[in-house]
Amino acid sequence: MPTTPDRRGIVLILSSPSGAGKTTLTRMLLQNRELDLTLSISVTTRPRRSSEVDGIHYSFISKSRFEAMRDNGELLEWAEVHGNYYGTPRGPVDEILGEGRDALFDIDYQGTQQVREKMGADTVTVFILPPSMKELRARLERRAEDSREAIERRLENARNEIQRWKQYDYVLVNDDLQRSFDDLLAILRAERQRRPRRLAGIEAFVARLLSE
Ligand SMILES: Nc1ncnc2c1ncn2[C@@H]1O[C@H](COP(=O)(O)OP(=O)(O)OP(=O)(O)O)[C@@H](O)[C@H]1O
Numbered sequence: 509m510p511t512t513p514d515r516r517g518i519v520l521i522l523s524s525p526s527g528a529g530k531t532t533l534t535r536m537l538l539q540n541r542e543l544d545l546t547l548s549i550s551v552t553t554r555p556r557r558s559s560e561v562d563g564i565h566y567s568f569i570s571k572s573r574f575e576a577m578r579d580n581g582e583l584l585e586w587a588e589v590h591g592n593y594y595g596t597p598r599g600p601v602d603e604i605l606g607e608g609r610d611a612l613f614d615i616d617y618q619g620t621q622q623v624r625e626k627m628g629a630d631t632v633t634v635f636i637l638p639p640s641m642k643e644l645r646a647r648l649e650r651r652a653e654d655s656r657e658a659i660e661r662r663l664e665n666a667r668n669e670i671q672r673w674k675q676y677d678y679v680l681v682n683d684d685l686q687r688s689f690d691d692l693l694a695i696l697r698a699e700r701q702r703r704p705r706r707l708a709g710i711e712a713f714v715a716r717l718l719s720e
């Protein structure tokens with residue numbers, strides 16, 4: 509029989525302009541097993557990069573399959589970003605949160621808005637800025653995973669994306685990677701202690717305390 513979780517899971521969203529470092533920080537968070545975060549694996553119509561594995565980094569699907577998922581209500585949110593479609597399958601997120609666990613999202617500002625509207629107070633959003641536009645370009649070029657045209661398009665879109673920073677609960681400047689990671693850990697730890705998220709677990713503890 510399914511049990512009721514004693515806490516509400518967090519929907520932790522990381523967004524940034526392309527190249528600012530959210531995928532790197534996401535991987536660092538996931539590698540730390542003690543944090544027990546589960547990544548929401550998006551579907552996308554973008555071609556797979558050589559460093560990516562289907563079903564791990566994204567599920568790479570055709571445009572017609574994407575449209576079918578969208579039209580059947582299978583996506584929690586979706587958006588067109590840099591000329592491709594991206595979306596969050598609803599089922600796995602419901603499962604993670606239903607178990608009282610925390611879900612990690614690497615999605616853009618359009619998706620963030622949609623998720624916040626649907627998940628309300630369970631949503632915690634972090635926007636990651638690059639230390640400079642020069643460094644943003646250098647990171648995209650060093651990563652060497654996108655075509656010259658794709659890099660230029662992403663840099664053009666970055667200015668629009670950066671202006672969305674006020675939409676977010678937290679903002680980090682990802683200059684020193686370890687420092688950014690530590691800041692994310694501090695955010696996660698504090699958010700996990702918020703009273704409404706602890707529900708039955710803390711209620712039972714307080715009841716025991718008062719019965720002593
Ligand atoms: N603090 C940092 N200092 C130097 N290099 C960094 C830092 N953070 C990330 N990088 C590097 O910058 C490049 C881009 O990082 P990453 O792929 O994580 O960006 P992203 O925001 O996820 O981009 P996209 O939206 O395109 O997926 C990578 O090569 C990564 O190793």
Ligand SMILES: Nc1nc2c(ncn2[C@@H]2O[C@H](COP(=O)(O)O)[C@@H](O)[C@H]2O)c(=O)[nH]1
Nearest residue numbers: 550586587589594595596614615616618619
């Ligand atoms: N709204 C959504 N945005 C998403 C999703 N998955 C990824 N993204 C964002 O797209 C861009 C480009 O990503 P890239 O991997 O092609 O570099 C980036 O801002 C991601 O955060 C999603 O499911 N929904």
